[in-house]
Amino acid sequence: MKRVVISGIGIYSTIGTDIETVTKSLYAGKSGIGIDAGRKDYGFRSSLSGIIERPNLKGLLSRRERVGLPEQGEYAYVATMEALKNGSLDMDYLASNEVGILYGNDSSSIPVIEAIDIMREKHDTSLIGSGSIFQSMNSTISMNLSVIFKLKGINLTISGACASSSHAIGLAYILISGGFQDMIICGGGQEINAESMGSFDGLAAFSTYENEPHTASRPFDRTRNGLVPSGGAATLIVESLDSALKRGANILGEIKGYGFSSNGSHLSVPNVEGPKVSLLRALKTAGMKPSKIDYINAHATSTPLGDLNEGKALLEVFGDCNTPVSSTKSMTGHEMWMGGASEVIYSLLMMQHSFIAPNINFNSPDDELRTLNVIAETREQELDTILSNSFGFGGTNSTLIISKYRK
Amino acid sequence: MQREKIVTIINQFLTEEFEIDESALVPEALLIQDLGIESLDFVDIVVIIEQEFGFKVTREEMVNVKTLDDMYNYIAERA
Numbered sequence: 001m002k003r004v005v006i007s008g009i010g011i012y013s014t015i016g017t018d019i020e021t022v023t024k025s026l027y028a029g030k031s032g033i034g035i036d037a038g039r040k041d042y043g044f045r046s047s048l049s050g051i052i053e054r055p056n057l058k059g060l061l062s063r064r065e066r067v068g069l070p071e072q073g074e075y076a077y078v079a080t081m082e083a084l085k086n087g088s089l090d091m092d093y094l095a096s097n098e099v100g101i102l103y104g105n106d107s108s109s110i111p112v113i114e115a116i117d118i119m120r121e122k123h124d125t126s127l128i129g130s131g132s133i134f135q136s137m138n139s140t141i142s143m144n145l146s147v148i149f150k151l152k153g154i155n156l157t158i159s160g161a162c163a164s165s166s167h168a169i170g171l172a173y174i175l176i177s178g179g180f181q182d183m184i185i186c187g188g189g190q191e192i193n194a195e196s197m198g199s200f201d202g203l204a205a206f207s208t209y210e211n212e213p214h215t216a217s218r219p220f221d222r223t224r225n226g227l228v229p230s231g232g233a234a235t236l237i238v239e240s241l242d243s244a245l246k247r248g249a250n251i252l253g254e255i256k257g258y259g260f261s262s263n264g265s266h267l268s269v270p271n272v273e274g275p276k277v278s279l280l281r282a283l284k285t286a287g288m289k290p291s292k293i294d295y296i297n298a299h300a301t302s303t304p305l306g307d308l309n310e311g312k313a314l315l316e317v318f319g320d321c322n323t324p325v326s327s328t329k330s331m332t333g334h335e336m337w338m339g340g341a342s343e344v345i346y347s348l349l350m351m352q353h354s355f356i357a358p359n360i361n362f363n364s365p366d367d368e369l370r371t372l373n374v375i376a377e378t379r380e381q382e383l384d385t386i387l388s389n390s391f392g393f394g395g396t397n398s399t400l401i402i403s404k405y406r407k
Numbered sequence: 408m409q410r411e412k413i414v415t416i417i418n419q420f421l422t423e424e425f426e427i428d429e430s431a432l433v434p435e436a437l438l439i440q441d442l443g444i445e446s447l448d449f450v451d452i453v454v455i456i457e458q459e460f461g462f463k464v465t466r467e468e469m470v471n472v473k474t475l476d477d478m479y480n481y482i483a484e485r486a
Contacts, residue, residue: 063426064447127457130450
């Protein structure tokens with residue numbers, strides 16, 4: 001089995017649109033949450049949202065390259081450009097080597113809505129235009145980026161709800177460790193528009209603390225009352241150690257373990273057993289005891305039952321170790337399809353700069369989770385190994401373990 | 408519609424939307440070879456013609472439109 005490393009990262013998020021800004025935000029415990037007032041016109045129960053500006057790609061991409069990209073595709077392009085730069089990769093390298101892409105994405109609402117509006121109003125599909133089909137397919141990000149960056153390896157979108165991009169990294173780890181690919185561009189993109197979030201709001205799943213947007217997402221706190229939808233994109237260069245050493249890459253971390261499981265129970269109600277299986281499988285793959293994990297980036301989205309059940313699973317596996325836990329969703333909101341990839345990047349940045357980012361807005365725990373070591377304030381600490389959880393609708397679970405690279 | 412107006416609308420679309428340099432927009436310019444317009448772009452040209460000039464274009468008719476001048480003429484005959 002080949003060793004697998006991460007050799008480049010790029011991020012476009014509500015707490016910063018480049019690595020440096022995001023690192024500062026994580027350290028400062030800065031929230032990226034605000035109000036999208038227009039949501040009330042649609043009848044949203046909550047107008048809370050991650051706030052992010054769309055990048056202007058005119059001049060960076062040709063028209064043909066731009067018209068196929070939906071909102072989350074634009075974020076993914078910018079994040080991938082940064083990851084390639086961070087990984088010291090250029091178009092010449094991509095042209096002369098077999099590089100793949102596994103990107104997490106699980107919706108693309110706006111182009112679908114716009115096309116249907118034209119059909120309903122004009123009764124003429126020829127007025128939909130050429131970009132719509134490429135924007136509206138679920139595989140929009142992997143299909144567009146593979147063409148823009150001339151990729152010739154595996155080319156797939158991973159759709160696993162809010163664990164999509166964590167699974168993308170895990171599957172890249174399997175493909176590379178098995179010798180099938182040397183380098184795969186991994187990541188996740190998440191649209192943030194109101195139209196894509198309405199049906200989720202309809203489930204009454206969102207936080208209603210609209211008067212205090214920065215404190216609305218409060219994972220593990222006993223007053224939490226829902227998640228805050230958010231988005232952006234995150235990209236990682238996942239590569240065999242051999243390939244990274246050969247090209248003299250700056251190695252940011254080594255993927256040591258990938259765990260997965262399916263709850264096999266309910267569409268939206270999480271359980272304890274499924275995440276526990278995922279955690280144990282990740283530890284087994286990594287050949288590690290729970291005590292080797294220095295920090296856990298929890299999935300915890302700030303929903304009452306989700307956080308409770310994840311906390312219980314964590315206590316069952318890590319209860320004897322008092323492992324520090326935080327949910328960066330307290331700052332970013334729930335980045336859904338993007339979250340698995342972005343939270344690995346957040347954790348890598350903490351590892352690189354020796355700190356644990358705070359679980360902001362955490363004041364007091366549930367009775368059942370009193371012994372969970374939630375880190376509420378930024379803590380300076382050396383981190384050798386981190387674990388990141390991502391769970392999604394349908395009961396899909398993913399866990400990644402990443403260590404500092406050591407020869 | 409006056410031919411001059413057709414030229415203005417089409418050229419403005421090609422420079423602003425397709426980002427083609429204005430100096431390349433000479434009547435004899437071949438759409439594919441000289442202006443770099445590709446198969447998918449014709450889908451969007453159909454949209455702009457329908458929106459701006461109010462008649463429905465078929466892809467079959469567009470096959471005979473080779474140059475910019477052909478396009479002006481094609482629209483002038485129908486608009």
